[in-house]
Amino acid sequence: MSEKTHRLGMVVSGSLTKGLEVRLDGATSIEEMAVGRYVTITGGKRSFFGMVTDISLGVTDERIILSPPAPADRFTAEVLSGTGTFGTLHVLPMLTIGGDTGDLIEGPQPVKTVPAHFAEVRLASQQDMELVFGGEDANMFYIGTPLDMETRICLDLPELVKRSNGIFGKSGTGKTFLTRVLLIGMLQKSKAVSLVFDMASEYGWEGSSESKHGKVKGLKQLFPANVAVVTLDEESSKRRKVSADFVVKIGYDEIEPEDIALLRQTLNLTDIGVEGVYQLSRKFGRTWVQKTLEINPDELPEGLNIHESSLQNIQRGLATIQRLPFLVPRSTDNVVQRILEYLDRGINVVLEFGRYTDITAYILVANLLSRRIYDQYRAKTEKAIAEDSPPPHPLVITIEEAHRFLNPATSSQTIFGIIAREMRKYNVTLLIIDQRPSGIDEEVMSQLGTKITCLLDNEKDIDAVLAGVSGRNELKSVLAKLESKQQALIFGHAVPMPVVVKTREYGSAASYNEFASSSPAGPKKAGKDIEELWG
Amino acid sequence: MSELSRRVGEVIESSTIEFTAQCYELYRSPPLGSLVKTACDSVDLYLPTPLGEVKTAGDVVEQYGIVYNVATTSIEPGRRPIARGKDEATEADIYRSSPQIEKLLRTEFNAIAVGHRQDGKVLYYLPANPPRIHSFVYQCVPEEVAEFSGSFAFLPMLMNARLAVPIEEVASAALRQMSRQAEDPARFLVSAGKELAALLGSDFGRLKAVLGRIQQ
Numbered sequence: 167m168s169e170k171t172h173r174l175g176m177v178v179s180g181s182l183t184k185g186l187e188v189r190l191d192g193a194t195s196i197e198e199m200a201v202g203r204y205v206t207i208t209g210g211k212r213s214f215f216g217m218v219t220d221i222s223l224g225v226t227d228e229r230i231i232l233s234p235p236a237p238a239d240r241f242t243a244e245v246l247s248g249t250g251t252f253g254t255l256h257v258l259p260m261l262t263i264g265g266d267t268g269d270l271i272e273g274p275q276p277v278k279t280v281p282a283h284f285a286e287v288r289l290a291s292q293q294d295m296e297l298v299f300g301g302e303d304a305n306m307f308y309i310g311t312p313l314d315m316e317t318r319i320c321l322d323l324p325e326l327v328k329r330s331n332g333i334f335g336k337s338g339t340g341k342t343f344l345t346r347v348l349l350i351g352m353l354q355k356s357k358a359v360s361l362v363f364d365m366a367s368e369y370g371w372e373g374s375s376e377s378k379h380g381k382v383k384g385l386k387q388l389f390p391a392n393v394a395v396v397t398l399d400e401e402s403s404k405r406r407k408v409s410a411d412f413v414v415k416i417g418y419d420e421i422e423p424e425d426i427a428l429l430r431q432t433l434n435l436t437d438i439g440v441e442g443v444y445q446l447s448r449k450f451g452r453t454w455v456q457k458t459l460e461i462n463p464d465e466l467p468e469g470l471n472i473h474e475s476s477l478q479n480i481q482r483g484l485a486t487i488q489r490l491p492f493l494v495p496r497s498t499d500n501v502v503q504r505i506l507e508y509l510d511r512g513i514n515v516v517l518e519f520g521r522y523t524d525i526t527a528y529i530l531v532a533n534l535l536s537r538r539i540y541d542q543y544r545a546k547t548e549k550a551i552a553e554d555s556p557p558p559h560p561l562v563i564t565i566e567e568a569h570r571f572l573n574p575a576t577s578s579q580t581i582f583g584i585i586a587r588e589m590r591k592y593n594v595t596l597l598i599i600d601q602r603p604s605g606i607d608e609e610v611m612s613q614l615g616t617k618i619t620c621l622l623d624n625e626k627d628i629d630a631v632l633a634g635v636s637g638r639n640e641l642k643s644v645l646a647k648l649e650s651k652q653q654a655l656i657f658g659h660a661v662p663m664p665v666v667v668k669t670r671e672y673g674s675a676a677s678y679n680e681f682a683s684s685s686p687a688g689p690k691k692a693g694k695d696i697e698e699l700w701g
Numbered sequence: 702m703s704e705l706s707r708r709v710g711e712v713i714e715s716s717t718i719e720f721t722a723q724c725y726e727l728y729r730s731p732p733l734g735s736l737v738k739t740a741c742d743s744v745d746l747y748l749p750t751p752l753g754e755v756k757t758a759g760d761v762v763e764q765y766g767i768v769y770n771v772a773t774t775s776i777e778p779g780r781r782p783i784a785r786g787k788d789e790a791t792e793a794d795i796y797r798s799s800p801q802i803e804k805l806l807r808t809e810f811n812a813i814a815v816g817h818r819q820d821g822k823v824l825y826y827l828p829a830n831p832p833r834i835h836s837f838v839y840q841c842v843p844e845e846v847a848e849f850s851g852s853f854a855f856l857p858m859l860m861n862a863r864l865a866v867p868i869e870e871v872a873s874a875a876l877r878q879m880s881r882q883a884e885d886p887a888r889f890l891v892s893a894g895k896e897l898a899a900l901l902g903s904d905f906g907r908l909k910a911v912l913g914r915i916q917q
Contacts, residue, residue: 192895226898229905241916242909245894250902 171289174199174255177207182280185219185640188255188287192248196221202313202644202655202666204290205257209281212264215274215290215298217664219640220256257287258640260663263297274298274662292317298662307351309656310667319656319667321348321616323356326660327562329615330586330596334603334631339620340652341599342368343672345564348597348618349385350681353392353514358560360514360597361505361539363532365523365566370395370516371408382673385516388681394508398492398531399520412504414517416534417497418455418488423447425534426483428571428580432526433483442472442480456495459484490527502538509539512559529570536563537581544592560593568598569605577607586610604630616658621648635664710810712739712836717814717827718862720766722838724808730771734874736841736849737812739764739832762819764832765841765849766812769864769871773808782806812838813862813871815855825854843882850879850889853896860900869907872897873914880915890915 174194180186186207190196199221207214225231230250235242259281261274274297295317300306306320333348335341346369352358362369370393371384386393386409397403397410423443426433430440449470450457459481461467463474472480487493508515517535519528543558550557565571565582577583585596587609598614600606604626612634622628628645632638635657641664645655648666657664671677709731714721720739724730731737740763775782782805786795796802817828841849849855859872876893883889894912901908 226902227905233905233909239916241891241894242912244891245898245912249895249898250905250908 171206171291174205174287174289175253176287177257177281177283177285178254179283180257180280182259182277185256185258185637186216186280188257189224190248190253190255192252194248194253196223196253199253199255200313201647204295204312205255205287206263206290206294207257207259207281208286208288210285212262213294214259214277214281214285215261215263215294215663216257216259216277217640217644218255219258219637219643222254222256223251224254225251255287256640258637260637261298263294290315295319299665305355307355308670309347309351310654310669313653313666313668319661319665321351321656321660323351323660324358326616327352327356327358327560327595329659330598330610330613331616331618331658331660332568332598332600332603332611332614332631333618333620334600334622334627335620335654336622336650337601339648339650340654340669341601341620342366342373343382343652344618344620344654344669345369345597345599346373346382346385347670347672349514349564350388352562353385353389354681356560356562358562358595359509359512360516360562360564361509361536362514362516362564363528363535363566364516364518364564365528367402367406367408367518367520369564370518371403371406383678385514388678392512393514393516395516395518396505397518397520398522398527399518402520403518408518410518411508412499414501414531415492415494415497415499416501416531418493418495419452420497420534420538421455421487421493421530422534422537423454424537424579425530426480426487428533428576429483429487429526429529430576432529433486434479435483436476436479438473438476439479439483442476445470445472446480455484455488459488486526487530490522490530492522492527492531502535502542505535506539506542509559509561525567525570528567532565533571533580533582536565536585539563540581540585540592540594543594547592557593560595562595562597564597564599566599568596568600569602572598572606572610574607577610583607583610586613603627606630608633614658616656616660618654618656619645620654621645621650637664707839707842708837709737709840710838712832712834712838713809715831715834715836717831719769719811719813720764720832721809721811724810727803727806727808728773730808730810731768731840732874732878733768733771734871734876734878735768736846736875736879737766737768737838738818738841738845739766739836739838741833741836762817762828762830764817764828765815765823765855767815767855767859767871767875768810768812769866770811771808772810773806776805776807780805813859813864815858816849823849823852825852825858827858846879847882850882853893856893856896857900860897869910869914873911876911876915 175188175190177186178189201218203218205216205218227250259277262277263274295312299319302308302318302320305322305324307323308318309321310319311317312319333341333344349360352360364370369384370386372381373384386395394411395408396412396414398414400413403410426443427440446458447454463477505515543561546558571580571582582596585594611630617631619631622645628642632641635641644666652669654669655664655666710722710724712720713723740761785799789795814827816823816825860868862868880886880889897911898908
């Protein structure tokens with residue numbers, strides 16, 4: 167750390183759990199501080215890396231407040247600033263750098279102690295930031311810059327996709343942009359393939375932007391060779407001049423009772439109705455949907471223990487589904503197989519819903535396809551383990567409106583609940599995008615590896631996102647002070663410590679070029695070299 | 702300026718924390734708050750030595766003091782001066798027509814010890830021994846004042862002293878004088894103020910009193 171930044175002050179008190187109090191020097195302007203900034207604290211043997219989580223004003227003598235200097239008395243005010251009156255920063259220590267040789271090789275370590283009294287506190291330098299968040303390389307993907315700094319904050323994407331992740335934020339805070347950036351990152355650096363359930367048709371092809379650019383390019387336009395767009399709504403795709411790779415049609419015979427059970431709320435089914443669905447499917451086998459719709463309620467077939475009203479309830483529900491144009495009595499095409507073929511070739515698949523932005527369609531299709539793809543993945547992974555052959559590409563399934571799938575009532579039934587819990591055993595993980603994280607099952611939230619959250623202002627949502635994170639009270643104040651656009655707090659598995667970033671630009675010609683230029687083949691990571699050297 | 706030209710008097714009373722000097726000339730005392738110094742050898746050359754031992758001159762210890770009180774009195778304690786100017790036009794005429802007055806009065810000043818210099822280094826704490834009686838007292842030249850006031854480490858000693866004169870007056874007079882030798886007087890006074898603020902953290906009233914007297 168040769169580069170010395172401006173000295174801010176020194177540590178005067180604190181604890182590991184509650185954070186450190188840093189008294190600012192008289193020369194440091196408190197107005198230039200900001201929550202979410204990083205500082206390095208130089209201890210005796212090692213440096214500490216922390217985040218500013220609160221800023222306050224202090225006085226040594228209460229009488230200064232009682233008889234403050236006259237407004238014209240600049241001299242007294244100047245003398246008192248930094249002596250009788252001073253600013254304090256509340257700093258949450260997060261990492262230690264340096265120290266013994268083990269630490270030097272392994273890089274920044276989670277903090278287990280605090281610096282001594284009067285340790286010097288400085289703004290983190292670019293080098294410190296790079297040491298902590300790593301430079302761009304084959305694995306590290308540039309996601310944004312920290313506040314007021316040029317350093318690139320990078321995410322370790324192969325690490326990221328090993329777990330399920332979440333992107334949260336109020337509507338209009340830039341979740342979609344962030345997701346686009348992250349999808350590109352995964353495409354370029356993680357060796358994982360994505361399956362995106364694109365409810366508003368904004369990832370695959372052109373999407374709209376609130377900024378001056380008006381329209382932003384989709385993944386397929388930037389990486390035509392690596393992305394396939396499939397659509398449920400051919401007409402909409404044609405109108406938007408999207409060159410869809412194929413059109414998804416789903417046969418009634420592909421619908422299973424679990425899919426209907428999940429739609430219980432949207433289809434207004436009763437508990438008994440849901441029971442009946444299972445019975446019907448047992449009785450009629452694969453064609454149960456068709457056959458159930460054909461039953462005349464007055465002539466119940468033999469061997470069914472369903473009340474007439476329940477049957478009508480089920481039939482009404484199924485009729486709602488039947489009206490979805492992409493459902494056909496019998497699909498000639500094996501959609502799942504075709505999607506899997508793309509995924510096997512390492513091609514990312516974006517499924518556009520076109521006009522069918524209705525949540526019923528979204529839940530039905532996402533759940534139905536994911537379950538079957540997951541089954542296939544599971545079989546393949548198990549086979550790979552048995553035969554000691556390479557497992558299939560890791561798969562990341564991106565879903566929006568996640569609280570509809572993963573709320574406490576349904577998360578145990580949907581495939582997404584299972585994926586979120588069982589995680590990476592079968593190489594399938596989730597990327598959850600949601601604006602109402604409090605609606606997601608706590609158990610699922612706790613399993614998310616990395617959470618990226620834009621501004622949230624609902625107390626419940628903030629609590630849900632930060633549940634179980636150390637220093638959550640401090641992070642709360644950081645989260646609540648995020649700007650409403652282009653800023654996000656990232657914490658969890660893929661970053662060594664929570665970090666506020668100004669998200670990388672997306673949507674201008676220059677930004678597209680930059681994405682295209684950061685090709686997957688970057689310089690090898692030093693760690694890997696060491697591994698190879700020493701075995 | 703030769704060393705002699707700055708010689709202002711001689712120590713006539715001395716203790717660890719302060720000394721009193723008599724000025725060679727009436728009313729020619731260094732002003733309140735000025736930095737003065739005495740110089741004496743660390744080895745006592747005047748006392749007899751055991752047989753055979755040869756005394757060599759030791760290091761010269763210079764003691765710094767800040768003038769906190771100046772007094773002009775009659776040389777005989779019981780004999781008070783009398784008013785003489787009834788028939789004189791000006792005050793100067795009194796001294797001219799009665800030249801003996803200057804011999805019957807004397808000016809003394811008290812200085813509080815604030816540090817010393819040994820081996821060429823300024824040390825902001827008390828020396829081992831107070832100055833001897835008849836040590837010469839010099840008024841410090843501007844360069845020396847600037848050097849001495851390069852650190853505010855003398856302020857604690859000054860502020861903690863118990864003197865007959867209000868210490869806020871002495872300290873502010875000293876700082877005002879020192880600021881004239883500083884490169885940036887305003888900056889100097891702010892820094893001094895900050896030092897005082899740290900020192901008087903628990904006594905905002907005293908701090909305000911000094912600050913009020915040193916601001917420009």
